[in-house]
Amino acid sequence: MQIDRFVEKNVVITTVKGRLDSSTSPKLDEFMAAIPEGSSVLLLDFAELTYISSAGLRVVLKAAKLAKGSGVVLAICGLIPPVHEVFDVSGFSTLIPIHPNRDAALATLG
Amino acid sequence: MQIDRFVEKNVVITTVKGRLDSSTSPKLDEFMAAIPEGSSVLLLDFAELTYISSAGLRVVLKAAKLAKGSGVVLAICGLIPPVHEVFDVSGFSTLIPIHPNRDAALATLG
Amino acid sequence: MIIDRIDFRLANDLAELGPLVRALDFFGEAVALPPKTAHRLTLAIDEFVNNAVDYGYPDHRQGEITVSIRHRVEHLEIVIADDGDAFDPLTAPAPDLSGSIEERRIGGLGVHLVRTLATSFAYRREDERNVVTLALALDA
Amino acid sequence: MIIDRIDFRLANDLAELGPLVRALDFFGEAVALPPKTAHRLTLAIDEFVNNAVDYGYPDHRQGEITVSIRHRVEHLEIVIADDGDAFDPLTAPAPDLSGSIEERRIGGLGVHLVRTLATSFAYRREDERNVVTLALALDA
Numbered sequence A, B: 001m002q003i004d005r006f007v008e009k010n011v012v013i014t015t016v017k018g019r020l021d022s023s024t025s026p027k028l029d030e031f032m033a034a035i036p037e038g039s040s041v042l043l044l045d046f047a048e049l050t051y052i053s054s055a056g057l058r059v060v061l062k063a064a065k066l067a068k069g070s071g072v073v074l075a076i077c078g079l080i081p082p083v084h085e086v087f088d089v090s091g092f093s094t095l096i097p098i099h100p101n102r103d104a105a106l107a108t109l110g
Numbered sequence C, D: 001m002i003i004d005r006i007d008f009r010l011a012n013d014l015a016e017l018g019p020l021v022r023a024l025d026f027f028g029e030a031v032a033l034p035p036k037t038a039h040r041l042t043l044a045i046d047e048f049v050n051n052a053v054d055y056g057y058p059d060h061r062q063g064e065i066t067v068s069i070r071h072r073v074e075h076l077e078i079v080i081a082d083d084g085d086a087f088d089p090l091t092a093p094a095p096d097l098s099g100s101i102e103e104r105r106i107g108g109l110g111v112h113l114v115r116t117l118a119t120s121f122a123y124r125r126e127d128e129r130n131v132v133t134l135a136l137a138l139d140a
């Protein structure tokens, strides 16, 4: 798994490449533990995320709770269909805004 | 499979990389069908041959027969143990000189 | 070429998951699984192996987990068995999928995800082993 | 992780051998077969699938060939079955391994190689199929 982060306007974009499972999710958890100073939107760009398990969902919900508590919006974009299915079945699709891709997300959030 | 040929002194060296089976052996067969003008020794360098089946042995015996009929020596070098085993079990090890590596072959044949 | 069946045996150690996932990826590509089926396959095995390792051997004894995949015409049949303490996943409480971000509990989704994505799901205790059998649609 | 078993199904078409060989390579690496065992495994399957395709269906009808590998403690057990015409490979004439280059016949080595490299070898005709069962040592 590879995590990268950069800022576009007021949106902090975190891209995750590869697999988010019990072995890799602690790394994302650590990454999401602090919300960068002055950010108002956190966007998880999962376009290159090929796999997610419940261990990955755990980290996403934790990050969403932290964001909510800090008055920051957390959104997700770029889910491939098999990953989107996991968000749907877990009820996360109705909990966290999911955008088809980064441009669509930035148009709404930026 | 990749076949390359070059000449060192009076020895025509043919290197074969990869697998020699029913799908690839016709290519080596074609390659060995004509003996280059003026050569006195043909050396098959199999150091990078990872696999041989009876289809590969077929082509080797055919080449050995052709060489013998033309008064040319055919020798082999560089067999990895699993390939050497196939030469042993087929009785080819006593039919065709097998050298541990190219240098040893050239020292004897060149 | 079709792979009709593949059976794995693992120690109760999460380090086994790396090679297992690579083998599942190989299988999925070799038989050209639809992307959702391939994801569900890895998910089902990942979740149940993780649970067996995490909860099945509280005394940290050595254990053995087996995974068998049969490739049928219309579905994959998966059998996951472990010699951990008896546990029927059908008794795992259903997660509360409604509620706000603040209300949602973290965790408790693994069994639910697999049960929901499978077209059939069964548990039995047999020969001191937990045996979970499930099917995944091939036309996902 | 150990792969305990893997079963393949092929059409009687030599184009099936490419994917099959890749799967055998994957299996050999995943379970860390000794190099000679890995080579013998591919050889046994390659020779018998080639023979079934080349000789078993003289009327060019569609056929099905199955290959099953079980990974035991001390050996691999391989079962190759085809629905081609009945043929007992134990009746194939032994090649003459002596003789000079001029005297040696080209061909006729496939069955001999496999029988010699296997620690056991059996044939039966069952349900209109040729079934060859052989074992390969894991301490090669």
Ligand SMILES: Nc1ncnc2c1ncn2[C@@H]1O[C@H](COP(=O)(O)OP(=O)(O)O)[C@@H](O)[C@H]1O
Residues within 6 Å of the ligand: A054, C047, C051, C052, C055, C056, C084, C085, C086, C087, C089, C092, C107, C108, C109, C110, C111, C112
């Ligand atoms: N193999 C098992 N042995 C014992 N308890 C288990 C086993 N698998 C699951 N459980 C119990 O069921 C609960 C729900 O499991 P799961 O849905 O995977 O979510 P999570 O592991 O995130 O809690 C676990 O918290 C655990 O208490």
Ligand SMILES: Nc1ncnc2c1ncn2[C@@H]1O[C@H](COP(=O)(O)OP(=O)(O)O)[C@@H](O)[C@H]1O
Residues within 6 Å of the ligand: B054, D047, D051, D052, D055, D056, D084, D085, D086, D087, D089, D092, D107, D108, D109, D110, D111, D112
């Ligand atoms: N499946 C089969 N059906 C019918 N005949 C076969 C079959 N397999 C092998 N044979 C016969 O046995 C002979 C020996 O086979 P083999 O040892 O593989 O050498 P080769 O195929 O090079 O002749 C073949 O020439 C063929 O006549």
